[in-house]
Amino acid sequence: MYSFEIKEIPGKGRSMISTKAFAIGETIFEEEPFVSRQFSWNAAYGYKACDHCMRPLETVVENVRRLANNNALVVPLPEYDPTTPWLQQFTQCPNCKVRYCSEDCRMEALNKYHRIACMGAFHTDDTHPINALNEIWKKMHYPPETGTIMLIVRLMAMYKQSNNKEQFLQSLQSFQSLIVNTEQKIYHKMLGEHFEQQMEQLFVAFCRAFADEELAAFTNAEAFKALMGMIGTNSQGIATSPLAEWVKKVSDLPMPEGDKTKLDEYIDDIYNKVGEFAGEFLNTEGAGLYLLQSKINHSCVPNAHSTFPYSNDIVVLKAVAPIQVGEEICISYLDECQLERSRHSRQKILKENYIFVCQCPKCQSQATDPDETSEDEDDDMDMDDDDADMSD
Numbered sequence: 001m002y003s004f005e006i007k008e009i010p011g012k013g014r015s016m017i018s019t020k021a022f023a024i025g026e027t028i029f030e031e032e033p034f035v036s037r038q039f040s041w042n043a044a045y046g047y048k049a050c051d052h053c054m055r056p057l058e059t060v061v062e063n064v065r066r067l068a069n070n071n072a073l074v075v076p077l078p079e080y081d082p083t084t085p086w087l088q089q090f091t092q093c094p095n096c097k098v099r100y101c102s103e104d105c106r107m108e109a110l111n112k113y114h115r116i117a118c119m120g121a122f123h124t125d126d127t128h129p130i131n132a133l134n135e136i137w138k139k140m141h142y143p144p145e146t147g148t149i150m151l152i153v154r155l156m157a158m159y160k161q162s163n164n165k166e167q168f169l170q171s172l173q174s175f176q177s178l179i180v181n182t183e184q185k186i187y188h189k190m191l192g193e194h195f196e197q198q199m200e201q202l203f204v205a206f207c208r209a210f211a212d213e214e215l216a217a218f219t220n221a222e223a224f225k226a227l228m229g230m231i232g233t234n235s236q237g238i239a240t241s242p243l244a245e246w247v248k249k250v251s252d253l254p255m256p257e258g259d260k261t262k263l264d265e266y267i268d269d270i271y272n273k274v275g276e277f278a279g280e281f282l283n284t285e286g287a288g289l290y291l292l293q294s295k296i297n298h299s300c301v302p303n304a305h306s307t308f309p310y311s312n313d314i315v316v317l318k319a320v321a322p323i324q325v326g327e328e329i330c331i332s333y334l335d336e337c338q339l340e341r342s343r344h345s346r347q348k349i350l351k352e353n354y355i356f357v358c359q360c361p362k363c364q365s366q367a368t369d370p371d372e373t374s375e376d377e378d379d380d381m382d383m384d385d386d387d388a389d390m391s392d
């Protein structure tokens with residue numbers, strides 16, 4: 001039983017409408033992803049994670065030592081390491097040795113896709129067509145990552161292993177929100193200026209990896225493009241971190257003022273050290289497709305926010321403003337910094353990445369603002385200023 005309904009609103013399309021009043025901080029729903037996957041470079045750089053749910057599989061000490069490239073780094077209060085419970089249940093696929101946080105995750109992976117996806121001894125063989133595809137993707141998509149071709153690889157295994165292929169395809173189609181003649185813009189954003197060549201190269205590698213009668217519906221250029229576009233517009237970023245979880249836990253501990261100050265200094269010091277070496281790449285990162293969450297529209301003044309409180313890929317949608325019965329539930333597709341930008345800048349990002357013109361209350365109230373980009377505009381956003389706006 002959900003406290004909302006998904007409705008077609010004229011002029012707006014599919015919308016999630018609340019059927020209950022929510023207070024700030026209240027959970028609206030929780031959802032497991034349809035599919036999720038750690039980013040390719042993130043995995044290659046040694047951010048160990050459960051192959052199914054993305055839970056980090058290194059202790060907070062291992063985490064900070066790797067991130068700071070310093071094996072002498074010590075973390076106080078190790079008894080608050082959030083990873084202790086699941087590292088005790090840590091398990092592996094006996095054939096390919098991919099790691100899972102629990103037997104539950106291993107079994108769920110096996111039942112959904114891993115029977116097909118398991119590459120056994122070829123898991124680390126660079127010449128295996130799936131690894132070759134991943135390498136091609138990695139060369140086109142350096143960090144910071146926003147997607148991975150491996151999400152599509154997993155979807156293919158899910159399809160092959162599914163005993164209700166009709167239903168699987170229906171779920172997949174429910175993500176589609178692409179307008180055909182704007183597809184190129186999406187690839188441009190995902191793959192950069194050489195996107196046409198790269199798309200071709202990826203497609204060839206994809207067909208080599210899935211030269212399979214059963215997947216013929218996906219191994220044609222149009223279907224592949226549709227899959228890529230679907231990933232581009234629907235995937236939700238997922239980030240987990242043993243360090244951040246540990247900080248949250250120890251910061252809530254009752255302790256004398258003096259100890260608190262010392263702990264805060266220690267935490268600052270750890271962040272400085274990991275920041276020096278790992279920069280902004282502190283988290284286990286990946287992306288997922290969520291059947292419900294992907295149906296929520298954007299607003300520049302959102303009343304809900306997606307959170308990942310369990311250090312895995314389960315999304316928990318929380319109210320960040322009071323929500324009335326009958327009100328639309330909206331999240332922001334933009335990050336905090338992007339939300340602070342001018343109406344023109346926000347609309348530009350939304351149009352390029354998600355293909356719509358925002359009509360939220362904030363954008364409407366700023367409709368008469370001059371069409372200027374914010375001062376803190378990223379350079380890369382100006383690069384394609386001469387491109388035609390896709391709404392024109």
Ligand SMILES: [Zn+2]
Binds near residue numbers: 054100101105
């Ligand atoms: Zn797991």
Ligand SMILES: [Zn+2]
Binds near residue numbers: 096098114120
């Ligand atoms: Zn395996």
Ligand SMILES: [Zn+2]
Binds near residue numbers: 300301346359361364
């Ligand atoms: Zn807006």
